[in-house]
Amino acid sequence: GTVKKIAVLPGDGIGPEIMEEALKVLRKVEDQFGHSFQFTFAMAGGGAVDRVGNPLPEETLSLCQQSDAVLLAAVGGPKWDNNPPELRPEQALLGLRKSLKLFANLRPAVLFEGLENASTLKQEVVKGVDLLVVRELTGGIYFGEKKREQLEDGEQATDTLVYHEREVERIVRRAFEIARGRRKMLTSVDKANILESSRLWRSVVNRVALDYPDVQVEHVLVDNCAMQLIRRPADFDVIVTENMFGDILSDETAMLTGSIGLLPSASLGEGTTGLYEPVHGSAPDIAGQGVANPAAMILSAAMMLRHSFGYEEAATAVEKAVRKVLADGHRTADLAGPGELAVGTEEFGDLVVEAM
Amino acid sequence: GTVKKIAVLPGDGIGPEIMEEALKVLRKVEDQFGHSFQFTFAMAGGGAVDRVGNPLPEETLSLCQQSDAVLLAAVGGPKWDNNPPELRPEQALLGLRKSLKLFANLRPAVLFEGLENASTLKQEVVKGVDLLVVRELTGGIYFGEKKREQLEDGEQATDTLVYHEREVERIVRRAFEIARGRRKMLTSVDKANILESSRLWRSVVNRVALDYPDVQVEHVLVDNCAMQLIRRPADFDVIVTENMFGDILSDETAMLTGSIGLLPSASLGEGTTGLYEPVHGSAPDIAGQGVANPAAMILSAAMMLRHSFGYEEAATAVEKAVRKVLADGHRTADLAGPGELAVGTEEFGDLVVEAM
Numbered sequence: 253g254t255v256k257k258i259a260v261l262p263g264d265g266i267g268p269e270i271m272e273e274a275l276k277v278l279r280k281v282e283d284q285f286g287h288s289f290q291f292t293f294a295m296a297g298g299g300a301v302d303r304v305g306n307p308l309p310e311e312t313l314s315l316c317q318q319s320d321a322v323l324l325a326a327v328g329g330p331k332w333d334n335n336p337p338e339l340r341p342e343q344a345l346l347g348l349r350k351s352l353k354l355f356a357n358l359r360p361a362v363l364f365e366g367l368e369n370a371s372t373l374k375q376e377v378v379k380g381v382d383l384l385v386v387r388e389l390t391g392g393i394y395f396g397e398k399k400r401e402q403l404e405d406g407e408q409a410t411d412t413l414v415y416h417e418r419e420v421e422r423i424v425r426r427a428f429e430i431a432r433g434r435r436k437m438l439t440s441v442d443k444a445n446i447l448e449s450s451r452l453w454r455s456v457v458n459r460v461a462l463d464y465p466d467v468q469v470e471h472v473l474v475d476n477c478a479m480q481l482i483r484r485p486a487d488f489d490v491i492v493t494e495n496m497f498g499d500i501l502s503d504e505t506a507m508l509t510g511s512i513g514l515l516p517s518a519s520l521g522e523g524t525t526g527l528y529e530p531v532h533g534s535a536p537d538i539a540g541q542g543v544a545n546p547a548a549m550i551l552s553a554a555m556m557l558r559h560s561f562g563y564e565e566a567a568t569a570v571e572k573a574v575r576k577v578l579a580d581g582h583r584t585a586d587l588a589g590p591g592e593l594a595v596g597t598e599e600f601g602d603l604v605v606e607a608m
Numbered sequence: 609g610t611v612k613k614i615a616v617l618p619g620d621g622i623g624p625e626i627m628e629e630a631l632k633v634l635r636k637v638e639d640q641f642g643h644s645f646q647f648t649f650a651m652a653g654g655g656a657v658d659r660v661g662n663p664l665p666e667e668t669l670s671l672c673q674q675s676d677a678v679l680l681a682a683v684g685g686p687k688w689d690n691n692p693p694e695l696r697p698e699q700a701l702l703g704l705r706k707s708l709k710l711f712a713n714l715r716p717a718v719l720f721e722g723l724e725n726a727s728t729l730k731q732e733v734v735k736g737v738d739l740l741v742v743r744e745l746t747g748g749i750y751f752g753e754k755k756r757e758q759l760e761d762g763e764q765a766t767d768t769l770v771y772h773e774r775e776v777e778r779i780v781r782r783a784f785e786i787a788r789g790r791r792k793m794l795t796s797v798d799k800a801n802i803l804e805s806s807r808l809w810r811s812v813v814n815r816v817a818l819d820y821p822d823v824q825v826e827h828v829l830v831d832n833c834a835m836q837l838i839r840r841p842a843d844f845d846v847i848v849t850e851n852m853f854g855d856i857l858s859d860e861t862a863m864l865t866g867s868i869g870l871l872p873s874a875s876l877g878e879g880t881t882g883l884y885e886p887v888h889g890s891a892p893d894i895a896g897q898g899v900a901n902p903a904a905m906i907l908s909a910a911m912m913l914r915h916s917f918g919y920e921e922a923a924t925a926v927e928k929a930v931r932k933v934l935a936d937g938h939r940t941a942d943l944a945g946p947g948e949l950a951v952g953t954e955e956f957g958d959l960v961v962e963a964m
């Protein structure tokens with residue numbers, strides 16, 4: 253078979269540790285399913301700022317552009333929090349999203365067996381939660397014109413939220429396609445009572461909906477959605493929304509099941525290239541201690557197997573293995589209850605490999 | 609004493625029913641504390657669109673401008689959802705906020721005795737929740753330039769988020785003052801890693817903070833805040849943020865305690881004029897049935913007594929009475945458990961008057 257080229261960006265904080273476990277699992281996938289991967293490491297984020305003064309060095313970007321997929325662990329940390337915008341670790345993310353044209357961010361939130369009680373929400377409320385936020389990732393206020401001006405009577409700052417109907421249509425179509433392969437319910441989130449961009453968004457959703465008569469669509473205002481996610485999270489299937497609303501709602505969603513350490517994400521473009529990263533951050537406070545939870549990173553690798561390579565069987569095998577390890581009661585420190593014995597990062601990775 | 613002039617806007621849906629109960633309580637306040645109120649009714653919202661083709665008729669606006677305070681019950685309903693923007697009920701709200709310069713929206717969320725179990729969050733998580741969202745209400749993307757253009761390759765829509773440092777400073781100062789009268793903790797929410805307006809916001813907060821050394825300040829990114837509200841809501845005291853983030857987070861907050869039917873809000877300007885309204889909507893599905901919960905409207909009236917009139921004693925008396933009725937186990941339909949006997953709108957109002 254062909255060799256898949258994977259750009260590996262371990263990044264900052266716990267990044268390198270959890271990445272190691274994901275690679276271990278991918279090596280097991282090579283053995284077990286006869287696939288082959290070529291891993292190339294590169295720097296990104298705060299470490300890259302420190303070493304070469306650029307969160308997304310030219311070599312890293314071109315490596316990613318030439319790869320079949322990108323695995324990114326985590327970037328950022330307090331050390332760089334007061335840097336000027338262009339020297340902040342998250343520029344690596346923003347730059348990759350924009351250059352690789354990764355307009356579709358997929359963030360699944362599911363309740364894992366054995367972790368029904370990890371949430372701050374009541375068990376009966378989170379029971380059955382299985383939703384997916386599809387967030388537009390390369391447009392909107394993230395990438396619109398910005399300015400800061402000194403006026404006569406003080407400073408003024410401006411950000412611009414722009415959407416072209418083409419940008420809306422491609423993310424909305426992607427969401428409809430995904431909903432079709434799931435429970436066939438799509439919630440489109442906007443603020444159409446205030447924003448012109450939301451009114452355009454809503455009209456595109458209504459137009460595209462005609463091509464998907466089998467999918468049930470509802471429009472929900474963003475403020476109401478923030479409420480309903482807490483009130484009845486299990487009722488949602490696929491949620492599609494613009495960049496900033498998606499940023500907020502996908503993080504809210506990530507907290508619903510109480511196990512953010514388990515949540516992967518995929519950022520996809522038109523082709524099969526994709527960037528895969530955990531939802532959680534770089535957790536500098538526990539970096540280097542071997543206690544970080546590598547599950548979200550491993551599950552991100554599984555999403556890569558599915559979405560970029562079409563290795564469905566291998567993807568499912570990895571996901572099942574992670575679920576089994578959790579269902580068997582193994583817990584990293586972030587999930588262990590008081591008095592429970594926690595497994596380390598490496599041990600968790602080994603258990604997943606064993607379970608495969 | 610002076611007669612306080614109150615503009616009364618019952619609005620749409622359950623608005624008129626719950627307003628009736630708030631007025632009943634205010635009449636009791638007149639008797640009991642020797643204050644006097646002059647109520648003048650006016651139309652606003654969908655009803656006003658139907659009758660005069662304007663959600664905020666000129667007479668209504670000028671009445672409000674000449675009043676000491678405005679009580680508004682609720683506007684909106686599916687009937688007007690597809691109207692063009694200028695004929696939508698919420699224009700009444702936006703118009704009033706802007707014309708009366710009500711830049712500070714206060715939304716308290718507290719856990720009420722007897723309702724510890726109403727939330728979808730676990731009891732131990734919502735225990736002690738007592739937070740206040742202070743939302744900027746007359747600036748930002750709500751009021752910036754909007755446009756929709758037909759380009760050669762399709763439509764494009766633009767919204768503009770603008771903040772002047774003066775606008776930021778006045779809301780931030782208000783929040784610091786309020787925090788000083790509470791637990792002295794202020795969480796400022798922004799998206800400073802992406803938005804220029806947030807960077808201005810953050811710098812103003814840091815500058816104003818020097819005048820309030822007794823208040824502990826933290827900056828939290830909006831996506832992270834959406835998470836933390838679910839993870840540890842009781843840790844928050846005062847949250848201050850810009851208009852759109854405040855819209856989303858205050859609704860999320862309203863859902864935390866599970867009793868949105870109990871939550872009041874105040875919108876204040878520089879002087880003592882204010883607009884007081886429940887956080888919940890017009891609930892057209894139960895309108896006219898006498899089952900709506902009037903508590904949030906009554907508590908909004910209490911906020912008016914405090915913030916616009918300085919009638920602290922009366923305000924506290926009303927709040928205590930509502931709490932007592934709830935603690936005694938009386939429940940309107942929205943809060944009644946299965947098999948529990950619910951009290952109606954009018955009966956709830958009577959119980960509050962009795963409890964005073």
Ligand SMILES: CC(C)[C@H](C(=O)O)[C@@H](O)C(=O)O
Nearest residue numbers: 342343345346499801802831
């Ligand atoms: C780090 C930040 C720029 C980023 C975003 O806002 O998109 C992050 O919050 C995310 O959701 O991936």
Ligand SMILES: CC(C)[C@H](C(=O)O)[C@@H](O)C(=O)O
Nearest residue numbers: 445446475698699701702855
């Ligand atoms: C009705 C709508 C315009 C309004 C807003 O977005 O401000 C509402 O959601 C609110 O929070 O008062």
